[in-house]
Amino acid sequence: xxxxxxxxxxxxxxxxxxxxxxxxxxxxxxxxxxxxxxxxxxxxxxxxxxxxxxxxxxxxxxxxxxxxxxxxxxxxxxxxxxxxxxxxxxxxxxxxxxxxxxxxxxxxxxxxxxxxxxxxxxxxxxxxxxxxxxxxxxxxxxx
Amino acid sequence: xxxxxxxxxxxxxxxxxxxxxxxxxxxxxxxxxxxxxxxxxxxxxxxxxxxxxxxxxxxxxxxxxxxxxxxxxxxxxxxxxxxxxxxxxxxxxxxxxxxxxxxxxxxxxxxxxxxxxxxxxxxxxxxxxxxxxxxxxxxxxxxxxxxxxxxxxxxxxxxxxxxxxxxxxxxxxxxxxxxxxxxxxxxxxxxxxxxxxxxxxxxxxxxxxxxxxxxxxxxxxxxxxxxxxxxxxxxxxxxxxxxxxxxxxxxxxxxxxxxxxxxxxxxxxxxxxxxxxxxxxxxxxxxxxxxxxxxxxxxxxxxxxxxxxxxxxxxxxxxxxxxxxxxxxxxxxxxxxxxxxxxxxxxxxxxxxxxxxxxxxxxxxxxxxxxxxxxxxxxxxxxxxxxxxx
Numbered sequence: 087x088x089x090x091x092x093x094x095x096x097x098x099x100x101x102x103x104x105x106x107x108x109x110x111x112x113x114x115x116x117x118x119x120x121x122x123x124x125x126x127x128x129x130x131x132x133x134x135x136x137x138x139x140x141x142x143x144x145x146x147x148x149x150x151x152x153x154x155x156x157x158x159x160x161x162x163x164x165x166x167x168x169x170x171x172x173x174x175x176x177x178x179x180x181x182x183x184x185x186x187x188x189x190x191x192x193x194x195x196x197x198x199x200x201x202x203x204x205x206x207x208x209x210x211x212x213x214x215x216x217x218x219x220x221x222x223x224x225x226x227x228x229x
Numbered sequence: 230x231x232x233x234x235x236x237x238x239x240x241x242x243x244x245x246x247x248x249x250x251x252x253x254x255x256x257x258x259x260x261x262x263x264x265x266x267x268x269x270x271x272x273x274x275x276x277x278x279x280x281x282x283x284x285x286x287x288x289x290x291x292x293x294x295x296x297x298x299x300x301x302x303x304x305x306x307x308x309x310x311x312x313x314x315x316x317x318x319x320x321x322x323x324x325x326x327x328x329x330x331x332x333x334x335x336x337x338x339x340x341x342x343x344x345x346x347x348x349x350x351x352x353x354x355x356x357x358x359x360x361x362x363x364x365x366x367x368x369x370x371x372x373x374x375x376x377x378x379x380x381x382x383x384x385x386x387x388x389x390x391x392x393x394x395x396x397x398x399x400x401x402x403x404x405x406x407x408x409x410x411x412x413x414x415x416x417x418x419x420x421x422x423x424x425x426x427x428x429x430x431x432x433x434x435x436x437x438x439x440x441x442x443x444x445x446x447x448x449x450x451x452x453x454x455x456x457x458x459x460x461x462x463x464x465x466x467x468x469x470x471x472x473x474x475x476x477x478x479x480x481x482x483x484x485x486x487x488x489x490x491x492x493x494x495x496x497x498x499x500x501x502x503x504x505x506x507x508x509x510x511x512x513x514x515x516x517x518x519x520x521x522x523x524x525x526x527x528x529x530x531x532x533x534x535x536x537x538x539x540x541x542x543x544x545x546x547x548x549x550x551x552x553x554x555x556x557x558x559x560x561x562x563x564x565x566x567x568x569x570x571x572x573x574x575x576x577x578x579x580x581x582x583x584x585x586x587x588x589x590x591x592x593x594x595x596x597x598x599x600x601x602x603x604x605x606x607x608x609x610x611x612x613x614x615x616x617x618x619x
Binding site for chain 2: 089098101102104107118122125126127128129160161162163164165166167168204205207
């Protein structure tokens, strides 16, 4: 009951049964976005592995492709913040980094069956969290 | 699934006795009160009897009672109406408080944009206005003071009597200085005697006290200068023209009659249950605090802020368990700003994002309270586990 008119079925499903929720110990990349003043805080953890050039795109022969082996989220926020962070984890798990980082806020919102306009910024936050987690991984690698 | 409605401060169900009183006026006694024939006069009688009933409860004259559209209409009429009428007398200053309902606050701010001067009084950590602050704010140009009777979000009861007395006796001995109060939240619990309160204008909305939606009441003390905002007829002495909503008016009066007759009984029962809910939540869940005044509060409001959880997420989880409550969190406001009431009380936004208000009604049972106390700790715990450690 309740909230059906406001949130799509998929959003409600992700709020009720968040996927990949929790923490990864010793992650390869991590990022926290948002702030407690605005109300929503998201943190994404990623584990990155290399595969031989089997994945569909982006892999050069012999070089191996970096992909997201595992991803987890922690979120303090409203229903949409929980749903977008849960959704992005399912969208990018197992995907090459070069593909994952291209995921847009529109794509997240669409995959969730749409978001109320006032909640669209939550999908922006989720996309930003992933980009920053990948960035964090690359920076660590350079060191 | 069990269903527990604890959002009576948002709206209440229509009392069956009220519905019964209203029913004849929809299709049987359908006349227009302005018509002089039998049908019209029957409707007119119903409206005037309703007015007398309300006047009796408010301890005023029937001609001082106006039926309007909603509490918001009453607030607009009172604030805009009085200020516009006083403008010719060189009065362009009005005073309100930082914790008013938007119906009052936004109306005052709209007048400010038009060129009126507005003072917004601060509140203490309990949401209470200090009468001394009001006294200081009054100037020879002040025309209207509008401060709510009790706060709808945190339940704090404002010292209206004390403040209303300060208005005529203020240092300027100002004539034509009027006091309005929005009493939307209190009809089922506190006295509405306008003489005792000392107010010049008072707003009510019937759906907050088991009456119908779509009808408000405005008391305007005789002799108070007030202009209408809309035009088109003699109805409600020209202050709120338009054909009277006869069934709604009949319902509003009946609901107010019942609310005030059963006020003591309801207060006693509800404050007991509410006390249990407050105590239970404070004891069973770590990291939360009661918002609003610990003693001077409405008996039906149990309002809290929870650390490390967001209000809308709590509401969703409660809703899944069949429980209705509300929140002042930014995410539920539609404008992404936390409750102005909690902010004015000095509650940091990190905390006010986790605000929840339960409001009880005469239908609330001990079992309902027990059920909330059973499921809420689990919900808060689960959501906190989901949050990143900062």
